[in-house]
Amino acid sequence: MTKQQHLGWFLARGFGPQGWGHPYLEWNYRWTDPALYQQAARELEQGGFDLLIIEDALSLGNASTIDLRVRQAFGGPKLDPLLLAPYLFAATSNLGVAPTVNPAAYHPYTAARQFASLQHLSGHRLGLNVVTDTGSARHFGTEQLGHDAAYDRAEEWLGGIRDLWRSWPEGSLIADPAKGRYADGSLLDPVQHRGDYFSFDGPLNNIPFTDGEPLIISPGGSGRGLGFAGANSDVQLALAPLDSASIRDYRARIHEAARQKGRDPADVTILFAVQPVLVSSAEEADRLVAASANPDDAAIRYVAERQSSDLETDLTTLDFDAPLDLSVFGDHVSQGSIKRLLGGYDPATTPLRAMLAKQARLGRINDRSGFVGTAEEFADLIEDLGESADNDGILLWGDLHPVTVHRMLDELVPILRRRGILRTEFGGGGLRGNLSDF
Numbered sequence: 001m002t003k004q005q006h007l008g009w010f011l012a013r014g015f016g017p018q019g020w021g022h023p024y025l026e027w028n029y030r031w032t033d034p035a036l037y038q039q040a041a042r043e044l045e046q047g048g049f050d051l052l053i054i055e056d057a058l059s060l061g062n063a064s065t066i067d068l069r070v071r072q073a074f075g076g077p078k079l080d081p082l083l084l085a086p087y088l089f090a091a092t093s094n095l096g097v098a099p100t101v102n103p104a105a106y107h108p109y110t111a112a113r114q115f116a117s118l119q120h121l122s123g124h125r126l127g128l129n130v131v132t133d134t135g136s137a138r139h140f141g142t143e144q145l146g147h148d149a150a151y152d153r154a155e156e157w158l159g160g161i162r163d164l165w166r167s168w169p170e171g172s173l174i175a176d177p178a179k180g181r182y183a184d185g186s187l188l189d190p191v192q193h194r195g196d197y198f199s200f201d202g203p204l205n206n207i208p209f210t211d212g213e214p215l216i217i218s219p220g221g222s223g224r225g226l227g228f229a230g231a232n233s234d235v236q237l238a239l240a241p242l243d244s245a246s247i248r249d250y251r252a253r254i255h256e257a258a259r260q261k262g263r264d265p266a267d268v269t270i271l272f273a274v275q276p277v278l279v280s281s282a283e284e285a286d287r288l289v290a291a292s293a294n295p296d297d298a299a300i301r302y303v304a305e306r307q308s309s310d311l312e313t314d315l316t317t318l319d320f321d322a323p324l325d326l327s328v329f330g331d332h333v334s335q336g337s338i339k340r341l342l343g344g345y346d347p348a349t350t351p352l353r354a355m356l357a358k359q360a361r362l363g364r365i366n367d368r369s370g371f372v373g374t375a376e377e378f379a380d381l382i383e384d385l386g387e388s389a390d391n392d393g394i395l396l397w398g399d400l401h402p403v404t405v406h407r408m409l410d411e412l413v414p415i416l417r418r419r420g421i422l423r424t425e426f427g428g429g430g431l432r433g434n435l436s437d438f
């Protein structure tokens with residue numbers, strides 16, 4: 001039996017100069033113009049996508065390595081995705097939109113109020129991708145928290161926001177002209193929050209939601225991150241190898257974390273992130289993969305430039321033919337990003353070139369060695385994961401140029417719909433409704 005699945009799109013690298021230097025800019029897309037994103041958001045909605053998530057980073061990162069981020073625009077600049085959201089809501093009717101938000105940047109009262117406003121304005125289609133990166137503390141004049149403390153702060157922040165959202169209990173909104181009464185202020189919860197990180201009073205200057213609170217999304221992959229998802233999230237964004245065993249294992253960990261917090265595991269939708277390269281024939285896919293087997297200097301350098309931005313460390317100045325001395329990475333660099341660069345190699349004995357070459361090499365979808373293939377082959381993979389691992393859905397990863405969206409979806413959407421995997425219509429219940437339609 002084919003399992004219906006949820007599709008999401010992750011606007012990777014955020015609301016920034018996506019695709020800078022790429023020929024598709026000749027289509028006259030301007031990344032600061034909402035029309036670009038509106039056009040793509042409409043197409044995602046027409047293609048049956050449940051939600052669009054917009055990546056973000058508050059900061060250009062470590063003060064001494066800012067140039068690495070901006071010189072090819074791999075890591076910045078970025079505008080605020082929360083303020084792009086209303087334009088996307090205005091262009092669509094069913095698509096959920098989830099900007100990335102970091103508790104470091106918003107006081108809970110401001111956050112509760114702004115998110116509530118967007119939830120009402122959008123017809124209950126707001127999601128919030130809650131991240132805990134701590135590298136932006138200096139911009140806010142606050143102390144830089146450790147990894148787990150940032151999660152503690154995020155939990156306190158979210159709990160406080162939810163208390164504020166719930167400060168208008170049932171019966172408090174009357175809105176009855178015959179009674180001459182709009183609301184009953186005596187029922188409002190004063191919410192006096194005194195915590196480790198925040199201190200504030202309620203109630204919120206808001207009204208109750210008619211179709212539920214904004215959706216909470218989380219992408220954290222650490223043990224603490226999975227615990228956060230189990231306790232708090234409606235949607236978890238997952239990075240894992242796309243095989244049945246890994247997906248089952250990841251799902252079991254989130255479900256267990258949810259159970260431990262007394263939640264129903266079925267209330268957490270888990271979307272696995274993937275960036276396929278879809279081409280028109282198996283021969284073309286084979287050709288692409290074969291051509292990437294021995295990456296030339298230009299390909300290696302391109303990978304090094306991208307990695308330098310993510311790692312806030314200039315790899316392009318290192319000797320590619322020497323082993324990698326891990327002391328080049330400052331304390332602020334993410335351990336997960338370093339691990340990804342090493343790709344399982346021992347840095348003391350492996351030349352940097354071998355690690356970069358591994359990143360540049362492509363693999364085929366049909367033999368599960370990578371993500372290059374035809375739309376049919378990719379649909380086979382999605383269908384298989386639904387059946388063999390009970391997968392909830394897939395998060396496609398890329399920029400949001402209509403050219404990218406078309407390349408990815410033109411063939412894929414009809415194939416998934418013919419197979420009964422992808423929705424053909426929406427239930428009209430906002431973003432929460434999208435996720436509970438099936």
Ligand SMILES: Cc1cc2nc3c(=O)[nH]c(=O)nc-3n(C[C@H](O)[C@H](O)[C@H](O)COP(=O)(O)O)c2cc1C
Nearest residue numbers: 055056100131132133219220221222225237239273
């Ligand atoms: C699919 C996916 C999306 C992510 N999006 C963001 C993002 O937009 N901004 C960000 O700072 N970190 C992002 N992260 C990275 C971290 O997971 C995130 O900063 C987190 O709060 C720290 O998580 P950890 O539990 O993995 O250490 C993303 C990770 C994944 C797998």
